[in-house]
Amino acid sequence: MGKLDKYTATELDSLPKWLRHNAAKYGNNKVAMYYKHKGIWKSYTWQDCYQHCKYFGLGLLKLGLNRGDKVAVIGDNDPNWYWAEYAVQAIGGIILGIFVDALPAEAKFIIENSESTYIIAKDQEQVDKVLNFAHQLPQVNKIVYWEHIGMWNYEDPLLISWEEVEELGKQSEQANPDLFETNIDMANENDYAAFLYTSGTGGLPKGAIHTHKTIIACGKSVQSIFPWSNTDNYVSAYSPGYIAEQMIGVSGGLMVAAHINFPEKPDTLNENIREVAPEFLMFTGRMWESLASMVISGMLNTTKLKKVFYDFALPIGYKKADLELMGKKPNLLLRILYLIAHSVVFHQIKDRLGLVHLRYGVSAGAPLSPDCLRFFRAIGVPMGQALGFSELIAASGHLIGDPPDSETLGRVAPMCEVRITDTNEILVRSDGLFIGYYKDPEATNKARGDGWFHSGDAGTVNERGQLVFWDRVTDLLEIRGGFKFPPQYIEGKLKFSPYILDVMVIGGSDRDFVAAIITIDFDVCCSWAETHRIAYTTFNELSQKQQIIDLVSNDIKRVNRVLSIEQRVKRFINLNKSFDADDAELTRTRKLRRKYIVEKYSKIIDAIYSSQGEYVMDTSVTYADGSNKEVRTNIKITDVD
Amino acid sequence: MTKDARGIRLEVDSLFLSFGGVQALKGIGFEINRPEILAIIGPNGAGKTCILNCISGFYRPQKGKILFGTDIINKLAPHKIAKLGIARTFQGITLYTGLTLLDNLMAARHIHMKQNFLAGGIYFKWAQDEEIRQRVVVEDIIDFLEMEAIRNSIVGTLSYGQRKRVDLGRALALEPKILLLDEPMAGMNLDEKEDIARFIIDIFEVRKIPIILIEHDMGVVMDLADRIIVIDFGKKIADGAPKEIRTNPDVIKAYLGKE
Numbered sequence: 001m002g003k004l005d006k007y008t009a010t011e012l013d014s015l016p017k018w019l020r021h022n023a024a025k026y027g028n029n030k031v032a033m034y035y036k037h038k039g040i041w042k043s044y045t046w047q048d049c050y051q052h053c054k055y056f057g058l059g060l061l062k063l064g065l066n067r068g069d070k071v072a073v074i075g076d077n078d079p080n081w082y083w084a085e086y087a088v089q090a091i092g093g094i095i096l097g098i099f100v101d102a103l104p105a106e107a108k109f110i111i112e113n114s115e116s117t118y119i120i121a122k123d124q125e126q127v128d129k130v131l132n133f134a135h136q137l138p139q140v141n142k143i144v145y146w147e148h149i150g151m152w153n154y155e156d157p158l159l160i161s162w163e164e165v166e167e168l169g170k171q172s173e174q175a176n177p178d179l180f181e182t183n184i185d186m187a188n189e190n191d192y193a194a195f196l197y198t199s200g201t202g203g204l205p206k207g208a209i210h211t212h213k214t215i216i217a218c219g220k221s222v223q224s225i226f227p228w229s230n231t232d233n234y235v236s237a238y239s240p241g242y243i244a245e246q247m248i249g250v251s252g253g254l255m256v257a258a259h260i261n262f263p264e265k266p267d268t269l270n271e272n273i274r275e276v277a278p279e280f281l282m283f284t285g286r287m288w289e290s291l292a293s294m295v296i297s298g299m300l301n302t303t304k305l306k307k308v309f310y311d312f313a314l315p316i317g318y319k320k321a322d323l324e325l326m327g328k329k330p331n332l333l334l335r336i337l338y339l340i341a342h343s344v345v346f347h348q349i350k351d352r353l354g355l356v357h358l359r360y361g362v363s364a365g366a367p368l369s370p371d372c373l374r375f376f377r378a379i380g381v382p383m384g385q386a387l388g389f390s391e392l393i394a395a396s397g398h399l400i401g402d403p404p405d406s407e408t409l410g411r412v413a414p415m416c417e418v419r420i421t422d423t424n425e426i427l428v429r430s431d432g433l434f435i436g437y438y439k440d441p442e443a444t445n446k447a448r449g450d451g452w453f454h455s456g457d458a459g460t461v462n463e464r465g466q467l468v469f470w471d472r473v474t475d476l477l478e479i480r481g482g483f484k485f486p487p488q489y490i491e492g493k494l495k496f497s498p499y500i501l502d503v504m505v506i507g508g509s510d511r512d513f514v515a516a517i518i519t520i521d522f523d524v525c526c527s528w529a530e531t532h533r534i535a536y537t538t539f540n541e542l543s544q545k546q547q548i549i550d551l552v553s554n555d556i557k558r559v560n561r562v563l564s565i566e567q568r569v570k571r572f573i574n575l576n577k578s579f580d581a582d583d584a585e586l587t588r589t590r591k592l593r594r595k596y597i598v599e600k601y602s603k604i605i606d607a608i609y610s611s612q613g614e615y616v617m618d619t620s621v622t623y624a625d626g627s628n629k630e631v632r633t634n635i636k637i638t639d640v641d
Numbered sequence: 642m643t644k645d646a647r648g649i650r651l652e653v654d655s656l657f658l659s660f661g662g663v664q665a666l667k668g669i670g671f672e673i674n675r676p677e678i679l680a681i682i683g684p685n686g687a688g689k690t691c692i693l694n695c696i697s698g699f700y701r702p703q704k705g706k707i708l709f710g711t712d713i714i715n716k717l718a719p720h721k722i723a724k725l726g727i728a729r730t731f732q733g734i735t736l737y738t739g740l741t742l743l744d745n746l747m748a749a750r751h752i753h754m755k756q757n758f759l760a761g762g763i764y765f766k767w768a769q770d771e772e773i774r775q776r777v778v779v780e781d782i783i784d785f786l787e788m789e790a791i792r793n794s795i796v797g798t799l800s801y802g803q804r805k806r807v808d809l810g811r812a813l814a815l816e817p818k819i820l821l822l823d824e825p826m827a828g829m830n831l832d833e834k835e836d837i838a839r840f841i842i843d844i845f846e847v848r849k850i851p852i853i854l855i856e857h858d859m860g861v862v863m864d865l866a867d868r869i870i871v872i873d874f875g876k877k878i879a880d881g882a883p884k885e886i887r888t889n890p891d892v893i894k895a896y897l898g899k900e
Contacts, residue, residue, distance in 0.1 A: 038777075039789075150843050150846075152847065153846055265789045267789070267790040623831065625832075625835070
């Protein structure tokens with residue numbers, strides 16, 4: 001890689017420059033990416049990655065991509081996703097990601113809103129989705145795909161395969177060997193580099209504009225919380241269209257030259273993590289919670305002997321974790337007991353989950369329930385939470401080595417400032433602050449008019465400098481008499497029950513108490529019903545079984561004990577379906593869309609607050625193909641005493 | 642994975658099959674001489690599965706003959722027919738339920754293995770190479786049918802829809818020259834049906850082999866098939882493109898119901 005040597009000293013103010021730097025420094029001597037394909041882990045060195053980006057970038061250039069053009073990517077986490085980003089930024093384009101499970105209309109909105117001229121779609125499924133509307137959008141020049149299965153007989157003139165683009169790139173390189181490097185050097189640190197679309201919790205998604213400078217700053221901010229190195233493994237689990245993956249995997253991983261591992265398929269993620277045993281892992285709160293409930297439900301179904309060991313070990317783990325959280329040192333006896341518990345039980349659990357080598361597990365996206373954090377600390381998984389927004393990351397985090405107070409989101413990040421307003425809104429400022437929302441000056445002005453990012457989240461900074469997150473400012477709810485309660489906080493605690501998948505807590509100034517809409521975890525409840533010989537046919541029926549209702553009720557009682565009297569959940573229902581992003585009840589990052597749910601289920605909510613024991617409900621279910629069906633159920637309304 | 646199978650010819654000539662007094666097939670005959678998706682439809686008990694069973698050697702027709710290429714196959718044992726290149730899936734699934742998905746597919750590769758029992762048992766280098774070669778083929782199929790997440794699952798623990806997919810995978814592992822599918826979508830929900838339909842189209846496009854499909858879902862049949870044969874009480878009553886079949890008065894009377 002002699003040719004690239006001259007670039008090792010240039011100022012690294014963009015991701016493509018970092019890529020070139022790594023290729024020059026490590027060449028073929030160090031693996032950058034591992035990717036499981038057809039059952040085998042394959043590797044790409046820095047040199048390989050650079051070549052792919054170079055040819056792909058030059059290919060796009062030859063196809064007519066201009067500086068400042070936007071390129072949308074929709075596909076699973078693969079090396080190609082990362083390469084697409086580096087390549088597009090290298091030739092002056094702007095990258096944006098769309099979630100793989102976005103409906104055609106959602107994808108269309110983002111592509112239209114961003115005026116994307118090129119679309120990179122992974123496979124037949126995504127190509128079909130994009131072709132639904134691509135011909136209605138005159139600005140779309142090409143759709144590139146990188147997986148060939150099923151694509152043999154497509155003859156749409158918009159389509160081109162990744163390899164064909166790289167081939168065009170190779171031709172351009174022959175004609176002009178320095179073209180790619182010249183393009184990389186043309187970038188100014190204030191050029192737009194990526195649009196990160198907000199998840200649309202409060203309406204339509206908005207594209208938060210990041211420049212090379214803000215991306216580098218955000219990536220460094222993540223490193224200030226977790227200093228990782230070029231021997232660490234990271235598993236890319238979450239869509240790079242989402243800022244945390246952008247700043248950890250795409251930019252952070254590049255800057256520290258870590259090994260990025262890509263799962264074979266989204267549904268082999270857990271197995272692949274086990275094979276990799278990464279040092280660093282970022283999950284959303286929900287993914288951590290499902291991992292925890294996997295362990296807990298696994299323990300419900302295990303042999304008696306294993307249960308005995310588990311029941312012996314877990315209290316010891318909790319005790320040690322709790323002491324550490326309070327900043328105290330466990331005594332010698334507890335340390336010895338923990339050592340035994342760890343080697344007999346916890347190590348095995350961590351091994352099953354692939355967390356044995358983990359040095360830092362971070363939860364981002366939505367707040368993690370404190371119980372879940374406490375659980376992982378108890379079994380010896382070093383993890384913490386971080387707070388970030390599409391507009392800026394990371395605002396705060398549990399620093400590595402810090403005992404993470406499970407009620408907080410960690411210390412204000414070293415490269416970041418936080419201010420709390422009179423209305424308890426969290427304001428943040430750092431070099432990584434986004435430039436604005438694309439084509440939305442009004443929202444931009446509202447969000448960062450005074451140089452601070454107005455997050456819309458309510459919280460406080462406690463005496464130890466740790467950020468406590470309550471809820472969205474607009475989502476703090478109250479009940480009659482003005483008692484405020486933070487619904488997400490309560491929901492987080494409830495969701496730790498293995499039987500509860502999702503929950504929405506409701507109230508209102510005209511209501512006397514807090515109530516909850518629960519959706520049960522079907523898999524866990526199924527296996528519970530099976531072992532207890534309870535017959536049922538559908539989700540619908542199972543959710544209304546008295547025994548299942550009792551299970552949920554018991555867990556609510558347990559949570560109620562740690563809440564103040566006004567905040568306690570007094571009444572609940574088990575909904576006859578799960579909340580689903582296809583039904584618009586969740587965002588694609590799986591946050592509840594509260595307003596919509598309240599509207600959709602207004603009748604049942606009224607029924608909860610009147611004293612009916614049962615409610616007959618008609619629900620409309622949207623299937624993946626877009627068709628609708630009405631389902632009728634009797635929903636039981638249960639009091640918690 | 643691309644195999645060109647043009648020149649493949651299957652001829653079924655006036656088959657008669659009876660079980661005691663029950664006449665299951667009464668002189669059924671048809672021919673396939675190019676890659677196409679041929680659907681066989683008919684009311685319950687019309688004899689559809691009997692035809693597949695005769696072709697794959699599970700039943701011996703009392704009269705008539707089945708020609709595959711130049712071989713007469715209606716006297717051959719099922720495993721020999723499989724070796725000639727005819728693979729099938731089953732209506733009720735017949736997999737090794739105690740083995741993993743991977744092992745089920747590897748087992749199906751045995752007809753393509755060249756090493757003998759001894760070499761395999763001692764696991765010599767060439768036996769290892771053999772295994773790797775076969776594994777590559779099997780991994781292609783796993784990738785093709787999107788079964789990565791259940792690769793190492795015991796087949797008995799899989800759902801019905803997943804098992805049907807494994808069954809299809811096993812048939813593909815034989816690298817057949819002609820594929821017989823016996824109700825591949827029976828008992829599936831809409832999503833699973835769509836997946837299987839997509840797989841059938843993909844198999845056809847990649848392998849370019851004839852596929853004989855028995856299916857009850859008329860929507861699926863009309864969309865997928867190039868040609869449809871309708872049988873009723875062991876007799877062929879129609880043979881043609883989906884468009885013709887839809888308007889054929891005999892078919893409407895026998896199968897689709899009077900309108």
